[in-house]
Amino acid sequence: MPPEAQGNMMSGAEMIIRALKEQGVDTIFGYPGGAVLPIYDALFKQNHIRHILVRQEGGAVHAAEGYARSTGKPGVVLVTSGPGATNAVTGLVDALMDSIPIICITGQVPTHLIGSDAFQEADTVGITRPATKHNYLVKNVADVGRVMHEAFYVATNGRPGPVVIDMPKDIQVETGPYTGSPKTKHRSYLPQVKGDINAIRQAVELIASAKRPVFYTGGGVINSGPNASQLLREFVRMTGFPITTTLMGLGSYPASDPQWLGMLGMHGTYEANLAMHDCDVMINIGARFDDRITGRLNAFSPDSRKIHVDIDRSSINKNVHVDVAIVGDAGHVLEDMIKVWKAGVHRPDKQALADWWKQIDQWRGKDCLKYEPSTDVIMPQYALQRLHALTRHLKPYITTEVGQHQMWAAQFIGFDEPNHWMTSGGLGTMGYGLPAAVGVQIAHPNALVIDVAGEASTMMNIQEFSTAVQHDAPIKVFILNNEYMGMVRQWQQISYEGRYSHSYSDSLPDFVKLAEAMHGVGLRCTKPDEVDGVIEEMMAIKRPVIVDCQVAKLENCFPMVPSGAAHNEILLNAKDAGLERADDLALV
Amino acid sequence: MRPQLPIERHTMAVLVDNEAGVLARVIGLFSGRGYNIESLTVAEVNHAEGLSRITVVTRGTPPVIEQIKAQLERLIPVHKVSDLTVEGPAVERELALVKVAATGDPRVESLRLADAFRARVLDTTTDSFTFEITGSSEKIDAFVELMKPLGLVDVSRTGVVAIKRGAGAM
Numbered sequence: 102m103p104p105e106a107q108g109n110m111m112s113g114a115e116m117i118i119r120a121l122k123e124q125g126v127d128t129i130f131g132y133p134g135g136a137v138l139p140i141y142d143a144l145f146k147q148n149h150i151r152h153i154l155v156r157q158e159g160g161a162v163h164a165a166e167g168y169a170r171s172t173g174k175p176g177v178v179l180v181t182s183g184p185g186a187t188n189a190v191t192g193l194v195d196a197l198m199d200s201i202p203i204i205c206i207t208g209q210v211p212t213h214l215i216g217s218d219a220f221q222e223a224d225t226v227g228i229t230r231p232a233t234k235h236n237y238l239v240k241n242v243a244d245v246g247r248v249m250h251e252a253f254y255v256a257t258n259g260r261p262g263p264v265v266i267d268m269p270k271d272i273q274v275e276t277g278p279y280t281g282s283p284k285t286k287h288r289s290y291l292p293q294v295k296g297d298i299n300a301i302r303q304a305v306e307l308i309a310s311a312k313r314p315v316f317y318t319g320g321g322v323i324n325s326g327p328n329a330s331q332l333l334r335e336f337v338r339m340t341g342f343p344i345t346t347t348l349m350g351l352g353s354y355p356a357s358d359p360q361w362l363g364m365l366g367m368h369g370t371y372e373a374n375l376a377m378h379d380c381d382v383m384i385n386i387g388a389r390f391d392d393r394i395t396g397r398l399n400a401f402s403p404d405s406r407k408i409h410v411d412i413d414r415s416s417i418n419k420n421v422h423v424d425v426a427i428v429g430d431a432g433h434v435l436e437d438m439i440k441v442w443k444a445g446v447h448r449p450d451k452q453a454l455a456d457w458w459k460q461i462d463q464w465r466g467k468d469c470l471k472y473e474p475s476t477d478v479i480m481p482q483y484a485l486q487r488l489h490a491l492t493r494h495l496k497p498y499i500t501t502e503v504g505q506h507q508m509w510a511a512q513f514i515g516f517d518e519p520n521h522w523m524t525s526g527g528l529g530t531m532g533y534g535l536p537a538a539v540g541v542q543i544a545h546p547n548a549l550v551i552d553v554a555g556e557a558s559t560m561m562n563i564q565e566f567s568t569a570v571q572h573d574a575p576i577k578v579f580i581l582n583n584e585y586m587g588m589v590r591q592w593q594q595i596s597y598e599g600r601y602s603h604s605y606s607d608s609l610p611d612f613v614k615l616a617e618a619m620h621g622v623g624l625r626c627t628k629p630d631e632v633d634g635v636i637e638e639m640m641a642i643k644r645p646v647i648v649d650c651q652v653a654k655l656e657n658c659f660p661m662v663p664s665g666a667a668h669n670e671i672l673l674n675a676k677d678a679g680l681e682r683a684d685d686l687a688l689v
Numbered sequence: 690m691r692p693q694l695p696i697e698r699h700t701m702a703v704l705v706d707n708e709a710g711v712l713a714r715v716i717g718l719f720s721g722r723g724y725n726i727e728s729l730t731v732a733e734v735n736h737a738e739g740l741s742r743i744t745v746v747t748r749g750t751p752p753v754i755e756q757i758k759a760q761l762e763r764l765i766p767v768h769k770v771s772d773l774t775v776e777g778p779a780v781e782r783e784l785a786l787v788k789v790a791a792t793g794d795p796r797v798e799s800l801r802l803a804d805a806f807r808a809r810v811l812d813t814t815t816d817s818f819t820f821e822i823t824g825s826s827e828k829i830d831a832f833v834e835l836m837k838p839l840g841l842v843d844v845s846r847t848g849v850v851a852i853k854r855g856a857g858a859m
C-alpha cells in the first residue's frame with residue numbers, strides 16, 4: 102500500500118469527523134447513546150468541532166435549524182439509534198417543510214444485526230424516507246467519506262432540506278480508505294440555478310406592462326442568501342411596486358420600507374391580502390402558494406397573470422397555475438431580471454401605478470393591526486410593540502413557538518434584515534422556538550436572541566433551557582402567557598361556538614421559579630406599566646432568562662382569513678368574526 | 690367552478706441509480722401524495738453504470754401528471770423521467786403467465802384461443818396448460834377474461850414495459 106493511501110486509512114468514526122472538518126463545520130448538536138459511542142470517542146479526541154449536548158434529540162434538530170437559518174450554513178445533528186433517531190423525526194419533517202439544510206447522523210445497530218429486532222434497532226432509513234430530502238444507510242466503511250460529502254451537497258444545493266446518514270456501529274469502528282471531498286457532488290442531482298433567459302424576458306415584459314402589480318416573496322429568497330435579499334430590494338425599488346412577504350420571507354425586504362405591505366395570508370395585513378386579490382400581475386419569488394396564503398383556491402387572485410420563480414420545479418403549478426414559470430435560484434434570476442429591466446425600455450405605467458398606490462393607501466387606512474389598548478391588562482400586541490421598540494437597535498434574532506404569539510410576532514416585530522427570524526411555518530411545530538433560540542445563540546454568542554413564546558409551546562421543549570444554561574447561551578424566552586392554547590381557543594371560539602375543549606393551560610408551572618430551578622433567571626410582568634422595565638432588565642442579564650409576561654387571556658389574532666375563505670372575506674376584528682369583545686372580557 | 694379536467698393515463702420511464710431503497714422512494718412518493726399506480730416494473734438496464742429503469746403507468750388530470758413528473762425528478766437518485774405518453778409514439782408490452790386447469794372441450798377451446806392470441810404453451814400436464822402471452826395490457830386482459838370460464842386458476846403478470854418508437858433513446 103502506498104504511504105499516502107495509508108495516511109488515508111482511518112476508522113469510520115474518524116472519517117465522519119474529518120468530513121465535518123473539511124465541510125467547515127464548527128458546531129454539532131447531539132445526544133449520545135450506544136450506537137454512536139465510536140463517534141463520540143472520536144469527538145473527544147479532537148478540538149475543532151464543538152458539541153452542544155441537548156436534552157432531547159428533538160431539541161438537537163430544532164437547535165440545528167436555528168443555527169442553519171441564522172447563518173446560512175447547514176446545521177449538523179448527531180443522535181443514537183432507535184429512540185434517538187425517532188425523537189429526531191419531528192425536527193426533520195420541520196426542516197423538510199421549511200427548506201432548512203440539516204445533516205443528521207444517526208447511529209444504527211451493527212450491520213450483521215440489522216433486521217433482527219436488535220436492541221435499539223429502528224428502521225431509520227424507512228422511517229425518515231418521507232421525512233427527509235434524502236437519506237443513506239452506509240454499509241461499507243469505504244463509502245463513509247463520500248456519503249458524508251454527498252450529504253452536504255444534497256442538503257445545501259437546490260431546495261435545501263434535511264439529509265439523514267444512518268451509520269451502523271461496526272462501520273464506525275472498521276478501518277478503511279477515506280474518500281470524497283467537499284467538491285463531491287451527486288451524479289444525478291444537479292439542480293438548475295440559472296433561470297431560462299427567454300422566460301425571464303417574458304416575465305420582465307409582463308412586469309413592465311402591469312397596472313396593479315404586487316411582489317409576493319417568500320422563504321426562497323432567504324434560502325438563496327443575503328445577496329438575493331439585496332437584489333430583491335434593488336429590483337422592487339426600481340419598479341416602485343408594492344411588495345408583501347410570507348411568514349417565511351420576513352426580513353428579505355425591510356419592514357420599515359414604505360413599499361412593503363406587511364405579511365400576507367391568513368393573519369396577514371388587509372392591504373397585502375387585498376393587493377393580492379385585486380392585482381393584475383403577481384410576481385412570486387421563492388414562495389410556494391401555501392394554503393395559508395391562497396385561502397380558497399378558486400377565489401385566489403382571480404384576475405392576475407402570475408410569474409413564479411422557484412428552484413424546485415415541483416413547486417410550480419402545484420397549487421396555483423402560473424403564466425410564466427422560471428425554474429432557478431432567486432438570486433440568479435433576480436440578477437438577470439434587473440439586467441433585462443435595465444437594458445430594455447421597460448418603464449411602468451406611472452399613472453396606473455399611482456392609482457394603484459392610492460387604492461393601497463386607502464386599504465392601509467383601515468389600520469388593520471389596531472387593537473383595543475388597555476391600562477389594566479397587558480395586551481399581547483402591546484408587549485411585542487414594546488419588545489420591538491426597546492430591542493430593535495440591537496438587531497435581535499427572534500425565534501417563535503407556534504400559536505397566536507407567533508402571528509403577533511410576525512405582525513408587530515419589523516424585520517429589516519434576512520436570517521433574523523426563525524419560525525416553524527410549514528409544520529407549525531410547537532416547541533421549536535426554545536431549542537432554535539439555543540442554536541441561534543450558539544452561532545451568534547454576542548447577539549440578543551429572543552424566543553417569543555406561548556406558555557403551552559414552552560412546555561413542549563422546556564428541557565432545552567438546561568442546554569442554554571450549560572452552554573452559556575443567554576437566550577431570552579419571552580412568554581406571552583395567556584393561560585390558553587390561544588390559537589386553538591380562538592378557532593374554538595370562532596368555529597365551535599366557544600366550546601373550549603381541552604385548550605386551557607391548566608396546572609402551569611411558576612415560570613419564574615422554574616427558570617430559577619434550572620439555574621436561569623425568571624422575570625414576571627402582569628401590568629402594562631411593568632412591561633418596559635422587565636424587557637430592559639431581561640436585556641441586561643447575560644444569562645438565560647424566562648419572562649412570564651401575563652397577557653390578556655382571551656385576545657384574538659386579527660386580521661384573519663378563515664380557512665377556506667377568499668382574501669376579500671378577511672375578518673378585521675372580533676365584530677367581523679361575530680364575536681363581542683365585551684362578552685369575552687366577562688369570561689376572563 | 691373550474692371545469693372538470695379529464696383523467697389521463699400516462700406511461701413514464703424513470704432512469705434511477707440501482708441502489709437500495711430507490712424503489713421504496715418511488716412507491717412512497719406515489720402513496721404519500723395520493724397518486725395512482727396502475728402498473729410498475731423495475732429492472733437493472735445498465736450494469737456497468739448501475740442504472741435501473743422503472744416503468745410506471747399512472748392516471749391523473751394533466752396538472753397531477755405534471756406534478757408526478759416533477760416530483761419524480763426531484764428524487765435524488767433519479768437521473769431522468771420521460772413521459773412516454775407525451776413524448777411521441779411509444780410501444781408498450783406486458784408479459785403474462787396464465788394457467789388453465791381443464792379437461793375435455795374447455796381444454797381444447799383454451800388451446801384454440803391461445804393460438805389465436807399467439808400465446809405459447811410453456812408447461813403442459815394432462816389436466817392443465819400454462820400459457821405465456823405478450824402484448825398490450827388490454828390484450829392480456831381480454832385473454833384472461835376468455836380463460837375464466839374455461840378453468841383459469843392462476844395469473845402472473847409483469848406489468849408494463851415501454852420504449853419510444855424510432856431511433857431515439859429516453
Ligand SMILES: Cc1cc2nc3c(=O)[nH]c(=O)nc-3n(C[C@H](O)[C@H](O)[C@H](O)COP(=O)(O)OP(=O)(O)OC[C@H]3O[C@@H](n4cnc5c(N)ncnc54)[C@H](O)[C@@H]3O)c2cc1C
Nearest residue numbers: 319320321347348349366367368388389412431526527529
Ligand atoms: C399558526 C400558523 C399560521 C400561519 N399563518 C400564515 C400567514 O398568515 N401568512 C403566511 O405567509 N404564512 C403563514 N404560516 C406559514 C405557512 O404555513 C407556510 O409555512 C408559509 O406561508 C410558506 O412560506 P413560503 O411560501 O415563503 O415558502 P417556504 O416554505 O419558505 O418555501 C420556499 C419556497 O422557495 C423555494 N426555494 C427554496 N430555495 C430557493 C432558492 N434559492 N431560489 C428560489 N426558490 C427557492 C422552495 O422550493 C419553496 O417553493 C402560518 C403558519 C402557522 C404555523
Ligand SMILES: Cc1ncc(C[n+]2csc(CCOP(=O)(O)OP(=O)(O)O)c2C)c(N)n1
Nearest residue numbers: 504505506531555556557558585586587588
Ligand atoms: C406539536 C404541536 N401540537 C399541536 C399543535 C396545534 N396547536 C397550534 S397552536 C396551539 C396552541 C399554542 O398555545 P401557546 O403556545 O400557549 O400559544 P398561544 O396561541 O396561546 O399564543 C396548538 C395546540 C401544534 N401546532 N404543534
Ligand SMILES: [Mg+2]
Nearest residue numbers: 555556585587
Ligand atoms: Mg398561550
